[in-house]
Amino acid sequence: MALSGLDIFKLLPKTNCGDCGVPTCMAFAMKLAQKKAELSECPHASEEAKATLGAASEPPIRLVKIGGQSSLEVGNETVMFRHEKTFYHPTGIAIELRASEGQEKLLPKIKEIEKHKVERVGEELKTDLFFVTQDSQDKKDFLGAINLVKQNSAKGIILYCQDRATLKEALGLLKDDRPAIFLQKELEDADIELAKTNQASLILTAESFEELAAQTEKARSAGLNDLLLNLESKGVGHHLLHNTILRRSALKKNFKPFGYPLFSRIQIKDDFELAANASIFLCKYDSVIVLPRYDKALLYALFTLRQNIYTDPQKPIQVDPKVYPIGDPTPESPVFVTTNFSLTYFIVSGEIENSGLSAHLVVTDTEGQSVLTAWAAGKFVGEKVAKFIKDIKFEQQVKTRKIVIPGFASQISGDLEEHLPGWEVIVGCQEASDIPSFVKKVKLT
Amino acid sequence: MTFEIPEETHAGKVMEVTLGATPDQGGTRSHTVKIGGSTSSPFHFFEGEHPHSPVVAMEVFDQVPAKYPDFLRNYCRDVIDQPAAMAKKCVAEYGAELISVRLEGTHPEKGNRSVEEAAEIVKHVLESVSVPIIVTGHSHFEKNNEVMKKVCEVSAGENCLINYVETDNYKTIAAACLAYKHTLVAQSPIDVNLAKQLNILLTEMNFPAEKIVMDPLTGTLGYGLEYTYSIMERIRNDGLAGDKMLAFPMLINPGYETFRVKETRAAEKDYPEWGDLEARGIYWEISTSMSLLVAGAELLIMYHPQAVDAVKKKIKEMFVPKKGN
Numbered sequence: 001m002a003l004s005g006l007d008i009f010k011l012l013p014k015t016n017c018g019d020c021g022v023p024t025c026m027a028f029a030m031k032l033a034q035k036k037a038e039l040s041e042c043p044h045a046s047e048e049a050k051a052t053l054g055a056a057s058e059p060p061i062r063l064v065k066i067g068g069q070s071s072l073e074v075g076n077e078t079v080m081f082r083h084e085k086t087f088y089h090p091t092g093i094a095i096e097l098r099a100s101e102g103q104e105k106l107l108p109k110i111k112e113i114e115k116h117k118v119e120r121v122g123e124e125l126k127t128d129l130f131f132v133t134q135d136s137q138d139k140k141d142f143l144g145a146i147n148l149v150k151q152n153s154a155k156g157i158i159l160y161c162q163d164r165a166t167l168k169e170a171l172g173l174l175k176d177d178r179p180a181i182f183l184q185k186e187l188e189d190a191d192i193e194l195a196k197t198n199q200a201s202l203i204l205t206a207e208s209f210e211e212l213a214a215q216t217e218k219a220r221s222a223g224l225n226d227l228l229l230n231l232e233s234k235g236v237g238h239h240l241l242h243n244t245i246l247r248r249s250a251l252k253k254n255f256k257p258f259g260y261p262l263f264s265r266i267q268i269k270d271d272f273e274l275a276a277n278a279s280i281f282l283c284k285y286d287s288v289i290v291l292p293r294y295d296k297a298l299l300y301a302l303f304t305l306r307q308n309i310y311t312d313p314q315k316p317i318q319v320d321p322k323v324y325p326i327g328d329p330t331p332e333s334p335v336f337v338t339t340n341f342s343l344t345y346f347i348v349s350g351e352i353e354n355s356g357l358s359a360h361l362v363v364t365d366t367e368g369q370s371v372l373t374a375w376a377a378g379k380f381v382g383e384k385v386a387k388f389i390k391d392i393k394f395e396q397q398v399k400t401r402k403i404v405i406p407g408f409a410s411q412i413s414g415d416l417e418e419h420l421p422g423w424e425v426i427v428g429c430q431e432a433s434d435i436p437s438f439v440k441k442v443k444l445t
Numbered sequence: 446m447t448f449e450i451p452e453e454t455h456a457g458k459v460m461e462v463t464l465g466a467t468p469d470q471g472g473t474r475s476h477t478v479k480i481g482g483s484t485s486s487p488f489h490f491f492e493g494e495h496p497h498s499p500v501v502a503m504e505v506f507d508q509v510p511a512k513y514p515d516f517l518r519n520y521c522r523d524v525i526d527q528p529a530a531m532a533k534k535c536v537a538e539y540g541a542e543l544i545s546v547r548l549e550g551t552h553p554e555k556g557n558r559s560v561e562e563a564a565e566i567v568k569h570v571l572e573s574v575s576v577p578i579i580v581t582g583h584s585h586f587e588k589n590n591e592v593m594k595k596v597c598e599v600s601a602g603e604n605c606l607i608n609y610v611e612t613d614n615y616k617t618i619a620a621a622c623l624a625y626k627h628t629l630v631a632q633s634p635i636d637v638n639l640a641k642q643l644n645i646l647l648t649e650m651n652f653p654a655e656k657i658v659m660d661p662l663t664g665t666l667g668y669g670l671e672y673t674y675s676i677m678e679r680i681r682n683d684g685l686a687g688d689k690m691l692a693f694p695m696l697i698n699p700g701y702e703t704f705r706v707k708e709t710r711a712a713e714k715d716y717p718e719w720g721d722l723e724a725r726g727i728y729w730e731i732s733t734s735m736s737l738l739v740a741g742a743e744l745l746i747m748y749h750p751q752a753v754d755a756v757k758k759k760i761k762e763m764f765v766p767k768k769g770n
Contacts, residue, residue, distance in 0.1 A: 081682070083675040118718050120667070209448045237763035240488055240739065248451050255448070272755035275728045279735040280759075283674070297720025300708070301666060301728035305736060308671040343669045350668075350706065354512065433584065437554045 003056045005033040011049035012042065019043050060251050061259050064201050064226050066092070066288075067156020068177040072128045074228075074287035075261035080248060083313055089261075090310040091282050093302060094129035094158060094290040096265070097149070099141040106145055107152070113294050114153040118303055121317050121342045125303035127155065131182070131265065131290040134161035139169070146170050150177070158182055158203070158290070164190060171198040180228065182265070187215045192222045201226035203263050209245070213257040220256070228263040228288060236277050239264065243285040261287030268292065275301060282306055317342040318368035323394060324349060327358030331399045334359045334444035336428070337385060338406055339366035339374045347432045348406075355436035359444075360398060364388045371406045382415025389420060400445050404428040452492040455685035459483045459743075460655055460693050461496070464543065464606050464628055465577025471602035471626065475575035478543060480658070480743040481694035486681065487741050488763045498764045499738060501757050502543035502579055502746045503535040504700055507558055507566050508550025512705045516723040520750050529569035536574050539750040540757060545579035545608065546570050547701075551592045552583045563592045564599045571600060579606040579630075579746065586614040597621035604628055606744075608696070609660055612643045619652050630696055632660040635672045637679050637691070644690045658744065659693045665702040666733045673697070674740045681741035695741055699733040700748030727752045735759060 009029035020041045022028040031037035032053070039045050039053050063076035072092040079085045095113055097106055110130070118125045130149050134142040142161060149157055150173065157174060160182040161167040171179065171194065180201045183191055187204060195202045202219060204227055206212035212231055219227055229246060233239035243262055249255035264286045268274040274291070275298055281289050282305050291298070311317055321340050326349055338348045340363045352359050364385055366374035374380035385405075389395065401423050405412060407430035417425050429438040461482035466472025478500055485493020505528040509518075520539070524530035528546060535541040548563045550556035567580055580596050582589040593607055594617065602625070609630035610618045622629045631647060633640035640659060648654055661680060664673045677695060684692030703709055709726040711719065719725055730752040734745055738760070747753045 081675070081678050082671075083679055116718065209450070213448050235762045235765070236759055237488060237490075237765040240763060241491055241765075244486075244489065245450055245491070248453075249448075253451050255451075257448075270755070271724065272727055272731055272751055273758060275731045276735045276755050276759045279732040280739055283736045283739055295720065295724070296718060297722075297725035298728050300719050300725060301732045304667040304708075305670070305732045308666065309674065309736070311671050313671070313675060343664070343672070346668050346706075353707075354705075431584075440554075 003033065003053070005030040008032050008053065011046070011052055013044045013046070015044065017044065059259075060254060061247070061261060062225060062227070063089070064228060064261050064287075065178055066129060066158065066180045066201060068154075070154045070156075071178060072156050072288075077247070077261075077285075077287075078251065080244075080251060082309060086312040086314065087310050089287065090306050091286055092128040092288040093299070093306070094131040094288060095127055095294050096131045096133060096290050096292050097145055098133045098135050099145045100136040101145075102141065103144045103148055107148055109294065110148055110152050114155070116294075116296065116299070118300055120304060120307060121319055123307060125307065127299065129156045129158055129288065129290075131158040131160065134159075134163070134166060139163070139166040142166060143170060143173065146173050150174065156180070158288075159200075160184070164194065168194060171200060174198070174200075182230075182263075184230075187218055189222070192219055192224050195226070196222075196224055201228060203228040203230050205230040205232060207232050213255075216257040216260065227260045229258065229260050230263045230265070236280055239277075240280060240284050243281075247285045263288045265290040266292060271295065271298065274298070278302055279305055283309055316368040316370075319345045319363060321363050321365035321388065323392065323397070324361040324363060325358075326352045326361055329358045329360050331397065332445060333357075333398070333400065334404065334439075335362060335398060335400050335402065336360070336404045337362040337364065337389075339364060339369060339371050339380055341366065341368050341370045341374075344370050344432075348435070351432045351435040352439075355439045357439055360394075360400075362389060362394065362403075371408045375409045375412065380409055380412065382412045382417075382419050385412065385416055386419030402426055402445060404444060406430070450491060453485070454492060455484060455687075457484075457685045457687040457689070457692050459681075459684055460657070462628060462655055462658055462694050464579075464604060466602055466604035466626070470604070472604055473571065473575075474577050474603065477604070478577050483685075485685065487739050488765075490766050495764070495766065497743075499743045499745065499760050500542040501540075501753055501760070502545050502744065503539060503541035503750075503753060504545040504547050504581070504746050504748060505529075505531040505535065505570065506547050506549065507563060508556045510549065510701075510705065512710065514704055514710055514726060516726065517704060517748060528566050529573035532570045532578075533573045535750075536576055539753055541576070541753065543577050543579055543606075543744070544570060544574055545581050545746045547581040548592055548596075549581075549583050551588055552585050553588055554585075555583075557588075560591050560595045564595045567596050567605075568599055571603060577604065577606070579608050581608040581746075590614070590617040593618045594621045597625040597627055600627070601625040606630060606658060606696075608632075610643075610647075612639060612646065615643065615646060616650065619647055619650060622656070623652060628656045628658060630658050630660050631693075632662060635662045635664065635669070635676050637676060637683065640676075640680060641688070641690045644693065648690070654689070654693075657693050658696050659691075660696045660698075663698040663702045663733070663737070665699065665706060666729050666736075667708060668702070668706055670733060670736065674736055677737060677740040677742065694743035696744040696746070697734075697737050697742045698746050699730050699737070699752075700746055703730040703733055704748050727755075731755055738763075
């Protein structure tokens, strides 16, 4: 939890010696509070001051990495609601693989999951981790599955194996891969040792808040800090409350034992209930979720939800500025222009599509601002729109010489005609939902 | 290690709103549905009261939307052009707790059906089902006002939820709701201040606060969901913090908004990485519904029967009025 300047001042020598380069201890305390100075700049700081300030500068929820090269980073969140600031590290999505399925079945599955990607508003969306479960009589199946993942995928691995000796062997296969170990029983010293010697993070499981706190304290005091928390719940309602309480304790009460990312392994048979649970867990604080199976349609919905929830509310999502074909446009088709705020693009392109028209949609770079905002900020003005159209040599691609601008930017009409000789500017409707009726009334080509 | 659950209590309370009216209340419904009344964040039973569970409505149409997917038609192919029969099926077979009658066909550019036709449809739906009903209009102010006035009149006393009014067009419909004892949806374009302003305008014309439901405007998954989500969280937080003009139950439209976007209409053969079309549509509606439920939605108007089923199960599972584990 952040300390105020006054809190910090109380910990300083109060001698105003100036050795830190700042004339008074009070002024130095203020700089520390604003993170514009480091305590090490004061040569006279007490051990108590170092300990207190050190703890205060620790993030309230630890950043944990899983995986080697393309590692997943989760945690380090600072708010309960995304509108208060933003959620920083999107929930990692893992797919569960069972050793008992056998390598013949697992190989094509791993390959397909590895290459599965969806593009959405310029972002490549994919799964992050494999969760490998030892549920076979023969440990060779488990070790074989891990080798298959390692050989065919760059994704991180979470291991679930009840037998410690087999787990140890598995960890031996994953040197430098920073795996995570899913522990579904009371934490023992040997587990901590195993995680530490193999640079693995540990996912702790408990049935109550007290039990969970006791386990994290045990791991922390043994110097193991790469932890994730799995508090078991009876149903999705309890899960929501548990996650809220854990996150709130860490952020608002600075309760260190819960200052770790949250984890959930979902084991639901019904596809639609699975989608419902996963959706809530993504919104409400799980940093890693494990899905019991690979389902492209489900993943697309979850990827999109994750992208939505983890978008920085201060920075709108943008689409690439370029000409988007709607339907099957020819050089004679109508031309519309709008801004590159993703929502504006989606709605306008959807409504042109709904009108049944084939058209060219010119999307200019307004740094992700919507029409009114971009116009007010001078980013969607005649000169800029005209320059963009000329720069991309759009005039050579179409024969149409009429261009529809958004109704909210009607003021740019004259300016645009001036900078775009030979074109007629048509002022369109203000609301995208009126496009289908607008195109019926106005001659666009 | 001692651990204490960090509870947060709130000064405010979400208004409790009753939908429908039984015979002794002047209507013909077999029961009423109550929403709202919460004193803490959605489903936070450990630190507040939630007297009423969120509810799921399904929608029937005077004119089926042009983009209504084929896989959805399969669930009601025999009755899709008969709103009253479809309403009955939605309640009896698919578990709809309320019925929304969408009168988009009265829009001058989408069918221009008459005011009388619309009123007849509403009357028939009221006769065919006993659950409370919602009547959903459109954005053509002039026509919509005429339609809603008549609907309010022919369903007098039923306490229908008249959906919706907005800042630029609220007086006529609000007056009709007052005269014929209906409840009203106040819609605002994903904006806390505009939402509050409309609620103030309504209460200033003596519209009773306990008859207002807010619609923050639903952006479906991938189409502005994050804006709706955060606006709902802000509205609810402000309402619970004591701002009475934001403390109303909220309605969302996951069905209508989901089943017109490309992701629920494009075939798998064109987008192989998107997966099976119908499953994708159901997932899309479920994800939209579940995320907005935890953001504060109390009344959901949904379309796909399997999505309705899953969401209703989950609402029940989340409605756990006791403390701790």
